[in-house]
Amino acid sequence: MTSSENITFELDSGVTLSTHIWSPEVATQTPWVLTHGLASNARLWDGVAARLVRLGHPVVTVDQRGHGQSSKPDDGFDMATCADDLALLLQQLRTDLSIDRPAVAGQSWGGNVVLELGHRHDHVASLICCVDGGFIDLQSVFPQWTDAETQLAPPALLGTPTEQIHAWLQSTAADWPPEGRAGTMANFEQRPDGTIAPWLSFERHLKVLRGLWEHRPFEVMPSVATPVLIIVADDGSPSFPKTEPVERSLDLLPTARAEWFRPAHHDVHAQKPVEVADLLHRAVSRPDFFS
Secondary structure, three states: OOOOEEEEEEOOOOOEEEEEEEOOOOOOOOOEEEEOOOOOOHHHHHHHHHHHHHOOOOEEEEOOOOOOOOOOOOOOOOHHHHHHHHHHHHHHHHHHHOOOOOEEEEEOHHHHHHHHHHHHOOOOOOEEEEEOOOOOOHHHHOOOHHHHHHHHOOOOOOOOEHHHHHHHHHHHOOOOOHHHHHHHHOOEEEOOOOEEEEOOOHHHHHHHHHHHHHOOHHHHHHHOOOOEEEEEEOOOOOOOOOHHHHHHHHHHOOOEEEEEEOOOOOOHHHHOHHHHHHHHHHHHHOOOOOO
């Protein structure tokens, strides 16, 4: 498998973001910056990154604040601050690695983050891709924060035996490639006593969730001038219907296209990395993609 180099960037804000830099032998295609969802980490993009590199794309995968190997402040988990983190990172990538105006993708909560990036920082990205996110509007489902907090609070995983997590993955992600399951395990610190601890603490998880609940994506969509690709993962669940919010997104975004994966897990980038990577490649290599 194609390898990556781990580089940590200290942003002007004081936050440090851990990244993995994937470099093709010859860079012939648009660079991609890939970021994850709530309580996830950069390694779930490993399969996509490896495929993109083989297609000639430089790739940077990112742990957002509070997650993975990045720094873990106690605040700054609102959507604007997280989007500003990415803008500062893109600035440093341009200065340090000559990566200018990459395409940027985010999954789930990360999809809302990259949408906000397009709203707050025009022209820093050449394309924005929201992977089963960007259209998440929790207030339309939970008008009161206390309801969202109660219904969406994470399970208490601290101290769970590592083997139990492995068994859960084997049963729920049996069709995933090995790098997808390994990426999921990277959500946790694996402790010497044989148990795990999520890298994103319970308290910070709720703060990120609150930032997502406060975000109103449909209010910012009309101002996003950068073309937006929406990847929708449909598992057939009626709990969170996606057709209406996706169609509304396409109506509001100046330039946008949606692609549906059926059936697919919410972490479709980990489940179907080759198919997702090939779509990302087409999005930036075909001039008529948004026509």
